[in-house]
Amino acid sequence: MAIDEEHVRPDGVDDLTVEALGNISEALEAVEVARGHLYAFHRMSGTADLTLGKGVDQLREAGHTELADRLQTALVGRNVLHGRWTFQVVEEYDDGYYADFKQLEQEVRDALVAVRRHLYEAEMKEDRRTHGRPGHERRPDAAGG
Structure with missing residues (x-):
C-alpha cells in the first residue's frame, strides 16, 4: 500500500505541535465559512437593492410617486456601511484579514511540518478507521478507485 507522505507527521514533530496546527487549520476553516457568509x-x-428598485418603479407606475420617491432617495443604492457597498466590504476583508490569515497559516505549516496539511485529521482517521475493512481505506487508490 502506498504511504500517504503528505499526511505523515515529519520526524521530530510532537503531539502538541500537531494539535496546535489542527486548531489553526480549524480556525482557518471557520474563516472560510465566514467568508462564504460574507x-x-x-x-x-x-x-435586495435591485428588487427594491423594481418595487419602487412599480409604486411610481401605480401613481404612488411620493412613497416611491421616499424609498428611492432613502434606500435604493444606499451604502450598507459608512461609505461602502458590500463589494467594498468583501474586498477589504479578502485583501486584509483573510489574505493575512491564509498567508500566516501557510507560513506556520511551512516552518513546522514542510507544508503538510490536515495532519491532526489524518492521524485521527488512522486511529478511528477499521483497518482492512471496505469503506475504511486510507486513500482512494487503496480501494481500487
Whole structure:
C-alpha cells in the first residue's frame, strides 16, 4: 500500500505541535465559512437593492410617486456601511484579514511540518478507521478507485 507522505507527521514533530496546527487549520476553516457568509451577504444585499428598485418603479407606475420617491432617495443604492457597498466590504476583508490569515497559516505549516496539511485529521482517521475493512481505506487508490 502506498504511504500517504503528505499526511505523515515529519520526524521530530510532537503531539502538541500537531494539535496546535489542527486548531489553526480549524480556525482557518471557520474563516472560510465566514467568508462564504460574507459573500452571501454581498449577494443578498445586491439582490435586495435591485428588487427594491423594481418595487419602487412599480409604486411610481401605480401613481404612488411620493412613497416611491421616499424609498428611492432613502434606500435604493444606499451604502450598507459608512461609505461602502458590500463589494467594498468583501474586498477589504479578502485583501486584509483573510489574505493575512491564509498567508500566516501557510507560513506556520511551512516552518513546522514542510507544508503538510490536515495532519491532526489524518492521524485521527488512522486511529478511528477499521483497518482492512471496505469503506475504511486510507486513500482512494487503496480501494481500487
